[in-house]
Amino acid sequence: xxxxxxxxxxxxxxxxxxxxxxxxxxxxxxxxxxxxxxxxxxxxxxxxxxxxxxxxxxxxxxxxxxxxxxxxxxxxxxxxxxxxxxxxxxxxxxxxxxxxxxxxxxxxxxxxxxxxxxxxxxxxxxxxxxxxxxxxxxxxxxxxxxxxxxxxxxxxxxxxxxxxxxxxxxxxxxxxxxxxxxxxxxxxxxxxxxxxxxxxxxxxxxxxxxxxxxxxxxxxx
Amino acid sequence: xxxxxxxxxxxxxxxxxxxxxxxxxxxxxxxxxxxxxxxxxxxxxxxxxxxxxxxxxxxxxxxxxxxxxxxxxxxxxxxxxxxxxxxxxxxxxxxxxxxxxxxxxxxxxxxxxxxxxxxx
Numbered sequence: 001x002x003x004x005x006x007x008x009x010x011x012x013x014x015x016x017x018x019x020x021x022x023x024x025x026x027x028x029x030x031x032x033x034x035x036x037x038x039x040x041x042x043x044x045x046x047x048x049x050x051x052x053x054x055x056x057x058x059x060x061x062x063x064x065x066x067x068x069x070x071x072x073x074x075x076x077x078x079x080x081x082x083x084x085x086x087x088x089x090x091x092x093x094x095x096x097x098x099x100x101x102x103x104x105x106x107x108x109x110x111x112x113x114x115x116x117x118x119x120x121x122x123x124x125x126x127x128x129x130x131x132x133x134x135x136x137x138x139x140x141x142x143x144x145x146x147x148x149x150x151x152x153x154x155x156x157x158x159x160x161x162x163x164x165x166x167x168x169x170x171x172x173x174x175x176x177x178x179x180x181x182x183x184x185x186x187x188x189x190x191x192x193x194x195x196x197x198x199x200x201x202x203x204x205x206x207x208x209x210x211x212x213x214x215x216x217x218x219x220x221x
Numbered sequence: 222x223x224x225x226x227x228x229x230x231x232x233x234x235x236x237x238x239x240x241x242x243x244x245x246x247x248x249x250x251x252x253x254x255x256x257x258x259x260x261x262x263x264x265x266x267x268x269x270x271x272x273x274x275x276x277x278x279x280x281x282x283x284x285x286x287x288x289x290x291x292x293x294x295x296x297x298x299x300x301x302x303x304x305x306x307x308x309x310x311x312x313x314x315x316x317x318x319x320x321x322x323x324x325x326x327x328x329x330x331x332x333x334x335x336x337x338x339x340x341x
């Protein structure tokens with residue numbers, strides 16, 4: 001027997017990245033703008049999606065892929081009640097969606113005439129950051145009750161995103177949350193990222209987010 | 222806990238290269254982990270011991286080479302490493318930073334044992 005070293009130097013995530021790229025090519029061919037919505041549990045992912053649907057579904061046709069760790073259809077029921085095509089992907093306990101799961105979802109959804117696909121990732125601030133899905137834009141929703149130190153504690157999720165939503169601003173009077181400190185962390189990790197403080201409950205600040213999204217959809221056509 | 226998926230990806234890559242190079246078995250793998258990659262080496266090791274069973278990589282050793290996070294200050298051009306906590310530029314105190322190192326998660330090389338009588 002002889003010993004030999006084989007030089008490789010290969011990104012370990014490349015299999016997922018490859019499938020993500022194929023997903024994006026497929027979505028490009030259908031002119032479907034796709035966003036990957038990531039956040040911790042309870043930050044308001046589903047609320048944001050519901051309000052976004054309400055706000056822009058008169059102009060754009062929307063479909064949704066719901067990632068959940070368990071086969072509970074609470075979120076997807078809320079969306080299908082609005083007559084929006086939705087597919088739920090049960091990750092079977094996995095803490096994130098990956099590109100292959102999204103491909104399966106794409107095969108099952110009726111995507112005719114769809115302009116916007118929203119992917120709701122599993123509620124988690126660590127794992128989803130490592131898996132590209134084929135989205136055009138990655139979005140993180142932070143929220144006031146989570147605290148202003150999250151960019152410092154979970155830096156990875158804030159890097160490489162194109163839009164950051166700070167939800168539940170209606171709770172600012174009741175919670176010690178220093179927006180400047182929060183923004184300073186974000187700016188260090190992702191300078192110039194589109195930033196939208198808003199409240200899904202009151203609607204305050206929501207139009208700016210909706211306008212940003214509408215512009216991205218226009219650019220896709 | 223996304224390390225399971227990551228470890229599966231690592232195993233597939235290592236097995237591919239080992240088989241292509243006519244390995245009898247894989248002795249060790251050299252892996253580069255950047256501090257910002259959010260991969261926990263211990264967790265990868267835990268899954269590795271389980272999922273590499275009955276493959277060409279069974280009983281191989283994972284060697285992790287950790288590299289620190291490195292930023293450049295876009296205001297003054299100072300390059301500096303951070304140790305865990307995100308800090309402003311030590312030279313000018315601003316937070317206008319760009320990452321230049323620390324995202325990596327790479328399989329650098331594998332050491333294999335091969336039968337010298339076989340070609341390649």
